[in-house]
Amino acid sequence: MMTGAEVLVRCLEAEGIDKVFGYPGVTVCPLFDAIYDSDIRLILVRQEQNGGHMASGCARVLKKPSVCIATSGPGATNLITALGTAYADSIPIVAITGQVSTDLMGRDVFQEADITGSAEPFVKYSYVVRDAKDLPRIIKEAFHIASTGRQGPVLIDLPIDIQQAKIEYKPAGPVNIRGYKPTVKGNSLQIKKVIDTLKKAKKPLICVGGGTILGDAEAEVRLFAELHGIPVVSTMMGIGVMPTSSPLYLGMLGENGKPYANYAVSECDVFMLVGARVANRAVVRPYRLERRDTAIIHIDVDPAEIGKNLGTTIPLVGDVKIIFSKLLEFSFESDYSEWNYDLTIRKAAYTDKRTYNPEYVDPRLFVRTLSEKMEDDAIYLADVGENQLWSAENYVMKSGRFMTSGGFGTMGYSLPAALGVRAAFPDRQVVAVCGDGSFQMSLMELATMQQWDLPVKIVIMRNGYLGLVREYQHRSYKDRYIGVKLDGSPDFEKLAAAYGIDYFYLRDNSQMDERIDSFLKSPGAAIMVCEVYPYDSVKE
Numbered sequence: 092m093m094t095g096a097e098v099l100v101r102c103l104e105a106e107g108i109d110k111v112f113g114y115p116g117v118t119v120c121p122l123f124d125a126i127y128d129s130d131i132r133l134i135l136v137r138q139e140q141n142g143g144h145m146a147s148g149c150a151r152v153l154k155k156p157s158v159c160i161a162t163s164g165p166g167a168t169n170l171i172t173a174l175g176t177a178y179a180d181s182i183p184i185v186a187i188t189g190q191v192s193t194d195l196m197g198r199d200v201f202q203e204a205d206i207t208g209s210a211e212p213f214v215k216y217s218y219v220v221r222d223a224k225d226l227p228r229i230i231k232e233a234f235h236i237a238s239t240g241r242q243g244p245v246l247i248d249l250p251i252d253i254q255q256a257k258i259e260y261k262p263a264g265p266v267n268i269r270g271y272k273p274t275v276k277g278n279s280l281q282i283k284k285v286i287d288t289l290k291k292a293k294k295p296l297i298c299v300g301g302g303t304i305l306g307d308a309e310a311e312v313r314l315f316a317e318l319h320g321i322p323v324v325s326t327m328m329g330i331g332v333m334p335t336s337s338p339l340y341l342g343m344l345g346e347n348g349k350p351y352a353n354y355a356v357s358e359c360d361v362f363m364l365v366g367a368r369v370a371n372r373a374v375v376r377p378y379r380l381e382r383r384d385t386a387i388i389h390i391d392v393d394p395a396e397i398g399k400n401l402g403t404t405i406p407l408v409g410d411v412k413i414i415f416s417k418l419l420e421f422s423f424e425s426d427y428s429e430w431n432y433d434l435t436i437r438k439a440a441y442t443d444k445r446t447y448n449p450e451y452v453d454p455r456l457f458v459r460t461l462s463e464k465m466e467d468d469a470i471y472l473a474d475v476g477e478n479q480l481w482s483a484e485n486y487v488m489k490s491g492r493f494m495t496s497g498g499f500g501t502m503g504y505s506l507p508a509a510l511g512v513r514a515a516f517p518d519r520q521v522v523a524v525c526g527d528g529s530f531q532m533s534l535m536e537l538a539t540m541q542q543w544d545l546p547v548k549i550v551i552m553r554n555g556y557l558g559l560v561r562e563y564q565h566r567s568y569k570d571r572y573i574g575v576k577l578d579g580s581p582d583f584e585k586l587a588a589a590y591g592i593d594y595f596y597l598r599d600n601s602q603m604d605e606r607i608d609s610f611l612k613s614p615g616a617a618i619m620v621c622e623v624y625p626y627d628s629v630k631e
Contacts, residue, residue, distance in 0.1 A: 113133060139169035156238050556575050
């Protein structure tokens with residue numbers, strides 16, 4: 092006989108879980124005690140939300156579900172932002188929360204919260220375990236749901252008495268959930284329509300989103316584009332599908348994207364959306380495409396996304412990797428050289444006319460230099476704020492990864508997510524780029540980094556403000572600034588020393604190469620503060 096907690100641990104091991112991110116409490120103590128006797132590494136976080144972000148980072152690079160654990164009540168509710176962040180970006184997480192004993196549920200006892208009800212908008216599915224015998228089935232289903240179809244977080248709420256109950260462990264059989272049968276293969280007739288449409292096209296364009304990366308389809312999409320000479324743009328979440336050096340890649344589209352990428356969107360006659368939801372920041376004035384009768388092909392594993400924000404000519408539901416493998420089986424003549432020439436000329440002619448005060452660091456130059464100097468397979472995590480826009484616009488993609496919080500735009504994401512990445516890949520170079528505002532939302536995780544030997548390189552772009560909000564107040568509220576100045580921020584050099592972390596400082600561009608080299612070559616964790624003053628120094 093085993094306890095429910097021991098059964099749960101056995102089920103996690105069967106799913107290949109060798110690490111979990113969590114914070115203890117009374118209602119998860121049975122589970123933590125069971126982990127003590129297992130080979131699973133428990134990484135103690137300093138706040139539950141960050142544990143969710145760590146699981147997110149781990150899941151994104153491993154491309155399979157990762158696990159976070161929190162206790163009942165405030166521990167569970169602290170997870171909600173991390174669940175929302177994962178849900179918006181379709182990241183497979185299995186979140187386990189403790190709960191009060193089943194006989195006390197609904198009585199408003201100490202640290203009780205209806206977490207499944209509270210988190211309902213932000214999870215793909217949730218369970219409240221009522222019988223310990225159901226644990227093997229529930230765990231197996233949770234991992235299946237999280238990792239199939241449109242991926243996302245699944246929540247398991249686990250009362251303490253269920254964890255303590257004695258049962259006989261019986262492994263679950265194959266998953267068969269009535270009503271849950273994601274379409275992955277793609278309709279063969281629709282695939283043929285895609286090919287026929289591309290045969291007639293003069294100006295086709297592929298737009299890759301985060302679903303391309305989540306679907307592990309980068310190689311197939313890249314090969315298809317190169318084989319037929321089709322130019323490619325990306326959403327922010329799709330950065331990394333194409334290397335920056337590719338002559339076919341035009342960069343990010345949208346309100347913060349490259350002008351020549353947006354030109355391509357406005358002029359194409361076939362717009363092929365791949366694993367992208369076409370949110371408001373991605374396609375500016377989408378009605379122009381519809382009004383011009385552009386043929387819009389939308390490929391996504393989630394049928395609810397197709398046609399939601401942009402009218403679709405050819406809807407194609409399925410797994411991106413499978414669909415592009417089938418598209419590659421077709422051979423057809425294509426000559427888009429005139430279209431590519433036009434885009435190449437426009438790309439080469441573009442000049443960024445923004446100027447930055449040379450007394451401070453030019454953030455665009457810094458991001459380009461940093462990412463060029465990073466190891467080829469390094470992983471770059473951008474936080475939310477101005478640093479995210481500088482990063483997305485200037486990051487140089489080689490064979491690594493670019494990660495950020497796109498759908499939810501969660502500040503404080505990059506540092507804990509970077510720790511999750513490092514836990515998954517202890518030998519990869521991992522760099523988190525933050526603003527001085529976003530860094531302070533998760534700086535307590537420096538302790539987690541040091542305790543569990545998860546060294547990452549942290550860049551803090553300091554301008555003393557919550558930059559994007561300040562910009563909005565500047566443009567929309569005539570410089571009536573309120574709640575955006577970060578006075579009282581810590582001395583980051585002393586903070587680094589307090590945690591035993593190497594510290595680097597960059598005042599302007601003159602020593603950029605030298606300081607970045609030293610920063611990246613430092614043997615362990617490191618913090619670099621860059622002085623940027625985009626508002627006081629940018630000439631608009």
